[in-house]
Amino acid sequence: DAGVTQSPTHLIKTRGQHVTLRCSPISGHKSVSWYQQVLGQGPQFIFQYYEKEERGRGNFPDRFSARQFPNYSSELNVNALLLGDSALYLCASSLEGGLGEQFFGPGTRLTVL
Amino acid sequence: KQEVTQIPAALSVPEGENLVLNCSFTDSAIYNLQWFRQDPGKGLTSLLLIQSSQREQTSGRLNASLDKSSGRSTLYIAASQPGDSATYLCALEYSSASKIIFGSGTRLSIRP
Numbered sequence: 746d747a748g749v750t751q752s753p754t755h756l757i758k759t760r761g762q763h764v765t766l767r768c769s770p771i772s773g774h775k776s777v778s779w780y781q782q783v784l785g786q787g788p789q790f791i792f793q794y795y796e797k798e799e800r801g802r803g804n805f806p807d808r809f810s811a812r813q814f815p816n817y818s819s820e821l822n823v824n825a826l827l828l829g830d831s832a833l834y835l836c837a838s839s840l841e842g843g844l845g846e847q848f849f850g851p852g853t854r855l856t857v858l
Numbered sequence: 859k860q861e862v863t864q865i866p867a868a869l870s871v872p873e874g875e876n877l878v879l880n881c882s883f884t885d886s887a888i889y890n891l892q893w894f895r896q897d898p899g900k901g902l903t904s905l906l907l908i909q910s911s912q913r914e915q916t917s918g919r920l921n922a923s924l925d926k927s928s929g930r931s932t933l934y935i936a937a938s939q940p941g942d943s944a945t946y947l948c949a950l951e952y953s954s955a956s957k958i959i960f961g962s963g964t965r966l967s968i969r970p
Binding site for chain 1: 862864892894899900901902903904907947949961963
């Protein structure tokens with residue numbers, strides 16, 4: 746079985762641009778969570794979606810948005826990019842909502858210049 | 859405010875030693891706690907999950923404990939190996955806010 750996949754692997758953008766990151770969960774998993782990890786820190790929770798509904802949201806500005814599709818894949822969108830948005834963006838999937846048995850993808854490395 | 863702290867930030871020990879990594883939290887109303895391992899530039903690998911009603915979980919050379927009354931969890935690694943070198947993170951889920959909070963991690967280096 747394929748694990749969680751994320752695309753693209755790396756991305757370089759300039760300030761003010763918009764970016765879309767994609768995540769495909771493990772087959773059968775209905776929940777997807779997004780995290781931002783700045784170098785040297787633990788991941789910061791951004792969103793959790795379960796059955797296409799938002800179940801949780803971290804302390805991120807409205808420039809960050811996400812959605813989950815009928816096939817349970819997900820997109821994270823970030824508008825008006827700032828230098829501080831440079832980070833590793835991680836996606837995790839689980840069978841149900843919540844932290845239990847979360848499986849992480851390899852991440853997307855976003856660099857904002 | 860819900861905070862998760864991991865001390866020390868970095869640890870280096872010789873191969874074969876038993877070691878303990880610490881995770882402390884300010885709000886004990888957790889739903890569950892999970893320990894992860896992260897290799898440089900990679901995603902996270904789940905090691906152990908402890909439900910709120912449990913006190914410990916074991917997997918191979920790893921043992922994780924949870925003491926909600928003191929706001930602490932420990933990850934015990936027995937007979938450490940160079941392949942155990944990685945950053946170890948604890949994460950807590952709070953059902954009251956559907957929020958998941960990670961510690962900043964302990965960077966572990968096992969010297970051959």
